[in-house]
Amino acid sequence: MSSQRVYPHLAFVHRRARVGIGALLLLVCAACTPPPDSPTEKPAEPQATQLRDAMQKPLDSARSTQATVDADAQRQRQAIEDAGG
Structure with a gap:
């Protein structure tokens, strides 16, 4: 006899545990990424004035x-x- 037939709720718990662990890993990876660089107040002025x-x-x-x-x-x-x- 298969354990899934005897304990069908264990298969459901096992599946939920895998989904939960996957979601937890995604949250940990997202928390470890550095914050994006903040944009500067004003854009940099062009340096190629001679060409212009x-x-x-x-x-x-x-x-x-x-x-x-x-x-x-x-x-x-x-x-x-x-x-x-």
Whole structure:
């Protein structure tokens, strides 16, 4: 005769004991992990300002040139309009 037939409640107790031990082990592992690092108050400032400036300089020059070209084109259109054209 099997012991499970004679004592069916022992199988249930044994299963609950395994689940309980597993849950206890998970709690112990979770308690042993270090706490996460706290975020800093402000983000770190970028250190690559030279690269940013080197990229920004040609863009600023192009914007300046475009403004000059647009102003000259406007003056030319106005001169044509004033001439009756």
